[in-house]
Amino acid sequence: MLLGTPALILMIHYDKLAQENYDGTFRYYLFRTSRAKIYWSKFASALAEIALITLTATLIAVLYGHFKLDNFDTLKVLGYSLKYWLAGITPLLAFSSMVFMFSSWVKRPFLALLLSAATVIGAGVIMNWYPWMSPFNLDYWKGLFVPGTQLMLNSVLIYLGYTALFSTLGFLIFKKRDL
């Protein structure tokens, strides 16, 4: 789920802001409301989309018995599943924020797609030399699946940090740029 979903996120989010800017649909909103409202409501809806997609996938996995927890009752299984889902979603939020940032930066949607893909590749390269810098560091991902440990907490915090960084940068770009 975690490896396949980033590609899906890329396809869903790359045009979220860039396409509206390119088409000119923003112009009917901008004189009515603030850029902050436009940006954060679109950002929230994008994250909600991701949360729903991954929640659906997690529940399907539970229903089809991918989590073999023989000594637990259904509620406990669901509880664990939700905990994994909440932890597992954090890197996806970070990834969404990054794609969203590029979508707020460029006017042509295709460029946002290219920049996001290039960043993923770039981050992969960085990971070879400075693993701690890359949001795609697999150690962080692994940490998410060791529930109740400091490793998991660290991983969640790192991804939430990246989410805050990318979304704030995206907002500052969106607020300042000519549309």
Place this chain on the structure above:
Amino acid sequence: MTTALSITGLKKSYGRKVALKGLNMKVPKNTVYGFLGENGAGKTTTFSILGGFISANAGTFDMPGKMGMLPQDARFGVGRRIDSQLKILAKLSGVESSKVDSEIKRVLKAVNMEGSAKVPVNKCSHGMYKRIGIAQALLGDPDILLFDEPTAGLDPKNAHDIRHLIQTLNHNRTVVISSHNLAEIEQICDHVGIISKGEMVYEGPVEELVSQNTELNFKLSEMPNLKTIEKLKGINKASWSEEEKCCHIEFNHEVLTTEAANALILEQLLKDKIGVRSINSGNSLEHEYLKKLNLD
């Protein structure tokens, strides 16, 4: 004079290209104001700053009251119905949820599109699209409306309908229109602002502009003889266009009023039995516009 929009020292550059060089503009309240200028003069840049699409490098503007706008190059989302598009925009305009439906009916009625609420926007003709653009600008009953080239690209019938619609909109409301169509501006606006290379070169009532240099144009049914021409020249400085059988007389209205000049010329023409096909007084806005921009 109460102003609906006041702009002071507005500047904007795109890289090295200067679009606005310190624009000053005052739009009187409850008027229809024509914003004129050549391509690239800075009209759309001004509207874009007012609409919040771009930011100015310097200067301020004051626009008390609610604004509605028909921006240039704005598009509605593809595939959505007109009423669902307007619903979102009405909510963003601050219309209460319980009043959204009636507000949509009101604005669609204002643009004569009551029966088209369920039509997807991408199925609309260019004329309908402009009307929806005007309808969305009316949502929330704004105090000032900014229309960026509202009749651009429309056929004569649709352009006429939009002009007529705009004329009905300025009851207790200010309307600012940017256009290249000078005849249109002369017909529907009572004030004009002429912008050139990012600066305002004239601002004031249309009437004042077109009567600055008073002229009378007599189109005659035949060419008068030289004797008559001499007599007319005695009334005032007259020039003749033999091809157009047109007598063009320019005079100083401080010495001779339009009515007096008209009476004297007509008397002379009747005496010499020269038929008159038409009389036009004053300059056209086009003539004055070209003069202001030093293009005549």
